[in-house]
Structures are given as C-alpha cells and as structure tokens.
Amino acid sequence: MLVTQPQPPEDRLPLYYESDDYISHTDEKKGVLSFLYQLVKKHALKRKVSLINTLSATKSSVLDVGAGTGDFLAVAKNRGWSVSGVEVNSGARDKAAEKGINLVSSLEKVQNKKFDVITLWHVLEHIPNYKETLATLESMLTNSGILIIAVPNFKSYDARHYKEYWAAYDVPRHLLHFSRNSLPKLLESTFALQKIKPMVFDSFYVSLLSEKYKTGKSFSLKAFWIGLLSNIRAWQSKEYSSLIYCFKKTKQGN
Template identity: 45%
Template sequence: MNKLTINACPLCGGTHLDKKMTCTDFYASGEQFDLLQCKDCGFHFTQGFPVEKEIGKYYETPDYISHSDTKKGMMNELYHLVRMRMLQNKAKLINHTTGKSSGKILDIGTGTGYFSHTMQCKGWSVEAIEKSAQARAFAKKNFNLDVKDESGLNNFSAGSFDAITLWHVMEHLEHLDETWERLHELLADNGYLIVAVPNCSSYDGQKYKEFWAAYDVPRHLWHFTPDTIQKLGNKHHFTLVNYLPMPFDAFYVSMLSEKYKKSSFSFLRGMYTGAIAWFHSLGNKEKSSSIIYVFRKNGYEE
C-alpha cells in the first residue's frame, strides 16, 4: 500500500515536526498511525496515511454512519436524533450568514444527502459532491438528489455559489491547498465558506488523547484547532468572520472514546464527560469538541 510521508508542514512549510502520539484505527483496521505536530505553527496531522486512491478500504464498514445511514446501536440512534435538530440549525446559519433565503449552495461530502435535501426544501438551488457510491445511491433513492462524485468539483464555473459547506469533510481531504484554492474560485465575490471540523484542542480531545474518537486515523488526515484553521483560511485569502461551537458532538465523541478505551459503562461515562465538555464550551467556545467556522471570501465588504 502506498502511504504518504509528509516532511514539511502542509500549513506553513516548516520542517520542525514532532511526534505527538500514536493513535489506533479502532473503527476499521486496528492499524496504528503517528500524529505529528509542527513546532513552527502548531498544526497537527496524521503521518503515513494511505494515498487517496487506496484509502477507500478504511471506509468499507457497514457502520460508517455518514455513508451507510445506519441506526444500529444506541450511539447511532442518538446521532440521528441530534442530526434532525442540527439540520435546521445549519439551514438557519446559512440564511443568516448570507443574508439570503434562497441562492446557490454547494455541499461537499454530502454523505447520504440529508443536509442537501434540507436546503432544497428551504428553497435553495443545491449542488452536492460525495465520493461514496453507496451514499450517492441512498441520496438518489430517498431524496431524488443527483449527487456528483468528486470529479464533479472540476465542472462548475468560477463564482457559481453563494455558499459552500463542508460538514466534517475538510479533515478527510488529501489535497488541502488545492481544495481551498478551488473553493475560493467557486465562490461568488460575496460568498461564504462554512467548514465544520473536530477541534483537537477541545476539552474531550485533551482528556482522551490517543483514544479520542475524533482523531479517527487514518480517515482524518488533518487535526485542526481554532488557530490553525484560521491560519489556513488566511493563507488562501479567506477572512474568518464567525465561529460557533457544536456542543452535541462532545457527547457522541466521548461515548465512542470510552468504548475505544474499553471502559465499563461506556455510554454513561461518555455522557458524563460530554456534559463536562459542554459546560467548558459554554465558557469558552474554543474548547468545543467540534466547531463551525464561517469564512468570507476576501474582497467583499460589508
């Protein structure tokens, strides 16, 4: 298998890289991967992850929820309950951020299509991208969405979209710089980029360390903090205009982390840690388990 070895920081280009920890792929393969941190800018990333053409097998499990829509198990049932509320919150965020009640939106990594369907129902013209053929088929069957595969990103015209969203997708994308450059090109001059990613400087991230479920190696290649994702946006001519905590993520991630630790009463322990993490995020949203970042394409003035 071809694996990518990174010798210079993808964010700043620095070569002072330290091993932070070794994490296990608890979800699929049981393999171990090192997490490195750039001493110059603080960016974290997975070292030695499989290249894009070969990483597919690490997603090939019937329980990978964003592709299969499984409701098997208590944690996945909880995920679905929370998702229905979050879909409405996400739609409100798009309308509030853009100042529009309709427009053109691109959802990258749409999974089984729930968010794209929600935005269609709200009156938006939606394009969607998804790598998984299984998830695309689900979106077609259940929502009649014509979701494009990843090559479809190259077929849109510059300035096509009022908003582009990536909900827990950016951490999966191998070609980080190229992706941000393309997103900047595709947005209209008054367009917004909304990115949700796990926060490895969160309360639960610091507590669980190598067992933190949101490291999710090797599927998660990049591990962001509020500081490093803002630097990434600046690098590609975006301005961070807002960021919002995703408080429910801490419960799901903590329960899964306790399961990976093989803790007794993992559900209850995870709920307890999730509650503590939630309270921490109330006082400091930069400690939230996951964060939604709202970027504006540079050149647009309020």
C-alpha cells in the same frame, strides 16, 4: 494543526470508508450510537440550514462537499435553495438519489460553476490535497460568497481526556487535525472570519464512541459526563469538541 503520518496512498483511502460502522455514509438506526447519531442529526440539519439562511443575503445556490447521504441538501432544497453536492462514496450517493438529491462523484464535475455558499461538514479533515482543494473552492464562490467549514478540535477537553482513544482523531480517515486558531490562519489571505460556532452535541457522541474504543462498552454514562464537562469548560475557553467556522470571501474573482 496536526497531520496524520504516515498517510495511506490516495488510491487506498476509500477502503477505510467501506464499513457498516461508518455512520455518515448510511442512514442506519440500529444500535445505541447509530440511533443517537440519527436523532441528533435531524436537529443539527435544521440549525445548519438556518445558519446559511442567516449568513447569505439570498437563498440562492449552495454546494455541499462531502454530502454523505444528502440530508443537509434535502432540507436546504425544501427551504428554497438551489442545491448541488459532491460525494465520493457510491453507496451514499445512491441513498441521496432516493431522497431526490443527485450528487456528483468529484469536485471537477462542478468546478465550472459558481456558488453563493459552499459547506464542508466534517470533511476537510479527510482531504489529502487540502490546500489545492481550498483554493479551488475559493475560485468557485461568488464575490463575497460564504464558506462554512466544520471540523473537530483536538484542544477540547474530551480530546485531552481520551488522548489516543479520542474518536475524532479517526486515523487514518482523518488526515488533518485542527485547533481553534489554525483554520482561520490557513485562510486569512482570501477569507474574512465571520464567526465561530460550537457544535455542542458532538462532545457527547464523540465521548460515547471514545469510551467504546477505550473500554469496549457500547454505552456509558461516564461518556455523557465527559461530554457535558467538555461543554462546560468550553463555555469559557471556547475549545468545544467541534467548531463551525464561517468565512466570507474577500479576494475578488472574475
């Protein structure tokens, strides 16, 4: 596990998200990277909801932390889930509201509720007080509840290839950087790891963005090759560009 140092003061962190280029806070489809991001997102959303359907015995309540513009919760709601979400960015919350998904601005506003599933899709790496946040989320899960965390993997081939240009470092927005083994160790006292799943499309998108940072090119066939090679190598090493960790709560609460 790596930690970004120095880190911006917490009151200044939101300033680094006030950009039209920060795609997860918009539904923008202009430009090659934005178009590909939104195209892949539709497929990924269906797989994410299928995953929580598989892991949870009943379609009950799900909390999405860092819900962005609410797309994951919208699909989950359409498939029978009772949905709640937290998103600190007001613009993203407004876009979610247009889809019928009402998000709250902080975890404290839903802290007194219990959920069967809590998800963090590429969110944990942004959280400065991550240990306290994970402890809070554990207390908000029902007994044997499911916690799903997706984060980039800095030991992937695309990370090692692009080095300081690797887009998933995303300093200073990303404060934490995880290897495949670090997250399970971080949660082993209160959660049992159920499975680790790869996010195979991430290597292509991250490589495209990394190539743009490195060369200035908005589109590169080389980036697609690096993304493909990353997945091929990960087929044996399991070091994919991004990984989804599925945990079950083991510590019994009230």
